[in-house]
Amino acid sequence: MLHFLGLASFGAPLLSSAQMLQAARRLGGPDFEAPQSWSSDTCIFAWRRMALRPETRSAPIPIVDPESGTCLIGSGRIDERAELSAALGMHSRGASDTELMAQSFARWGEAGVDRLMGNFGFALWDGKAGRLTLAKDYFGTTPLFYHRGDGFVLFGTNPAALLATGLCSREIDHATLGENLMGRSADPEATLYRDLRRVRRAATLRIDRSGCRETIYWQPERGAPLLLKSDADYVEATRAMLDRVLVGHLRSPAPLGVMLSGGFDSGSIAATLAMLAPDRTIAGFTCVPAGGDPDRMRRMAREWAHVEALARKHPNIEAQAVVDKDMLPCDDRYRDLFADTGLPIGAPALMCRRLALAEAARRSGVRTLFNGDGGNRTLTSEGPQLFAHLFRSGRWLDLATEARAAAAFSGKPLGKIIWRDVLRDIVPRQLLKAWYRLRDMRVPDITEGSLLRRPFANDSGLIDTWRAAPNSPDRIRLLRTEEIEPVYLNVQPSHTDGMTLAYNRMGLDVVAPLRDRRLVDFILSLPPTQFRRGGVPRFLARRVLADRLPAATLDERGYFDPFADLGLWAEKWWDEAGRKISGQRPAELAGRAIDLPQLRQWLATPLPDFMGREAGNARIVGSAIANALHVNHFLRWHERLND
Incomplete structure (x- = not known):
């Protein structure tokens, strides 16, 4: 596991090694090696490593190709090593994951990223061409951020390290802040900071003097069905x-x-x-x-x-x-x-x-x-798309049999199964939309269920972003079941x-x-x-x-409740959070983004009374209130306020 920070120049002066190493102290954690750096005339890298596999302990950082003038720094785990090495004409034994990344790019260019299986993210600088390529796998668990400045690109795996260079602003992106309060997101590239962007899943990003070009090399989609004998x-x-x-x-x-x-x-x-x-x-x-x-x-x-x-x-x-589950929404350890x-x-x-x-x-x-x-x-998909499949196949007797069996298995009324799992996927979308309109079944506002203030969501552009988002509530409710899985699999909160x-x-x-x-x-x-x-x-x-x-x-028929002791967890912070919120001078941004009066009112209610009023109040405690307290805690840290 390796976290890195880099600066590529299109004419702007580079930071010194000492400056980069100082910023790189934010990378990784206590078990990572001390920061190290490498530089050329047009690029400088800094990193911290924690070796998880034997070959990574001796792997060179970065991977430099003297002939092409490229240098690559990356992190992750490459699978299917034997197959990839055979295609490259090299031996995989002893090769590091970053060497396989570099060799794949050298052989096939950006198309080589599509051949990499596993979990990875890397940056490759071509000093001769003046071109930076950032790439990330579909897993998306290797964070990778970048900032395009005047004559340079700053990039790395940790926002705190990028901010510590002083080359990009700490100004908060309001729309993404709103999404943190909602607990879901639509924009795969936005980050909490206006000047920082994220490399999205299964993407390569090529940046040079002329601009930036993104390529999505893979996305979840249903292809031709796999037909086996039995x-x-x-x-x-x-x-x-x-x-x-x-x-x-x-x-x-x-x-x-x-x-x-x-x-x-x-x-x-x-x-x-x-x-x-x-x-x-x-x-x-x-x-x-x-x-x-x-x-x-x-x-x-x-x-x-x-x-x-x-x-x-x-x-x-x-x-x-x-x-023990003792990390509380506004725990001081979060600072x-x-x-x-x-x-x-x-x-x-x-x-x-x-x-x-x-x-x-x-x-x-x-x-x-x-x-x-x-x-x-x-x-572990439940397979609700089966009903539409049987209908389109003309197997209507099988469809009726499956619907009755589903009702018996779930213990739910047959009518509910027919509407929720059968008709919803069969009726034309315009007819379904008309049915929702006739029944006055409106789409919930995206701010509902959270303490995000509606004016802030509108002014930040978040409302417009969600109207166009593939996972917007309005779009999702009109999608057929078989279309929903690829959408959710491709969402990157x-x-x-x-x-x-x-x-x-x-x-x-x-x-x-x-x-x-x-x-x-x-x-x-x-x-x-x-x-x-x-x-x-x-x-x-x-x-x-x-x-x-x-x-x-x-044999289990349902799902376990991961929040069965939510009330016990909330007891640890409910009263103290109420006292803190009632006596605080709000962070400026928190006062605009969070419905603090509603938060104070809820926290002023004894927890047993609040959770006992309505069945949905437990969900409010675990989502709206906990999210708001944590985001408020972060904003107070960000604005350097003392509690």
Whole structure:
């Protein structure tokens, strides 16, 4: 794992090595090596490294080609190494990941990025041509930012380091700030800072004196269906793909860990790793409740029972229960994180759990930590598109049978299943739109469910951005189910970089293999009949994982509640947050962006009363209130205010 900072000049003077090294202190975390630098007449790099794989310890940084005059600095993990090396005519043994990136670019140019599988981000400077190329994989878990200045381009993996150079402004981008309050995003290139842009997933960006050109070299889409002879063939092909995606991670000799729930997604990762490496220990870290509502606690206790059953099935999985979730939305410890990353984290209610798991993993010596993000859009898709598929195929008797079976399996009225999962995908879109209008079923305003002020959202341009966004509520509700998965798989929340950098700062490379490009391509090629059968959702996953997960887990019909002890977590900060907010002089930007009067009013209500008033108030606590408190905390740090 390597974090880097670079400056390429089109005539502007370069910073000194001392200046770059000073800014590079913001890169990485305590377990990273000391900052180092390299420079030429037109470019300077600085970096900090933490070697996860043997070949990275001796790999040169940067990769310099004297003949072409190019130099490359990058980070990540390249998979399918043997195949790539054969195509390049080189030996993969001993080659570093960055050497494979450089060789691929040297052989095929920008088209070579499309041949790289895994998780990576790099910058390549061609001093002779005066051209910078930035590239990132589809995973998107290697952050990469850039700023185009007057005669130079500043780039790197950490906003705090870029800001520390003094070459770009700390001015906040209002639209992206609003998205942090909403907890979702539309613009894949925007960052929290007006002068910083993000290299989006599966993209190359070429920058020279004449301007900037972006190429999206891959995106999720449904292609021609994969036709195999039998159901068993689909199961074996899916297992082979899951193994193929995960095996590359075993190159690292450092301990591997999984944010392990009792469900299908993270369980499939832990079980597959355990089977691929039976001689290695796979550490699992599971959040368990500290108490609370008895019914919810029983459901979470059942989830822990599934984790324990998984560990019994695979003895090399060592599961650890994590109770303490003590990172609060306005915790003072976040100030150090803000200083080191320049960003808030997204979704603090979720991250309080994930940071607790990450801290347990760090103490255990884990260096690569997996999560199951994206599984419900790939491996564990419920397959609601089956109904439209049967209708278009003229298999109407099968359609009726599946609808009745789905109602019986879910315990929901048949009429609801017919409307939600059958008719919605069958009726013409104009008719569906007219139905919504007739029923006065309006599209919720994007600010609803948050404490983002509507005038701020409008003035910042956020309203207009969301009207045109592929994941806007108005567009999503008119898409057919089979069209929705590619949209969500391609959304890159602007606030997730803060999460990634927080993990990296702890010395953890956190990955989500169920979003791997190879798995996405494969899953989107499978016929809908593989994902739902006889009313049973996740039909493919239940069969694929039959050799990996306990039978009781495979029989689960619903999902576990990750926020069962939300009330207990909120008790730790509710009253104190109310006192702080009521007595603060607001940060100027917070006063414009956040509905502080509403926030104060809610926090003035005793927590049990607030959560007991309406069923949706627990969600408000975990999203709107927690997000607003955390963003307010960040803005006070950013404006250098004392509480």
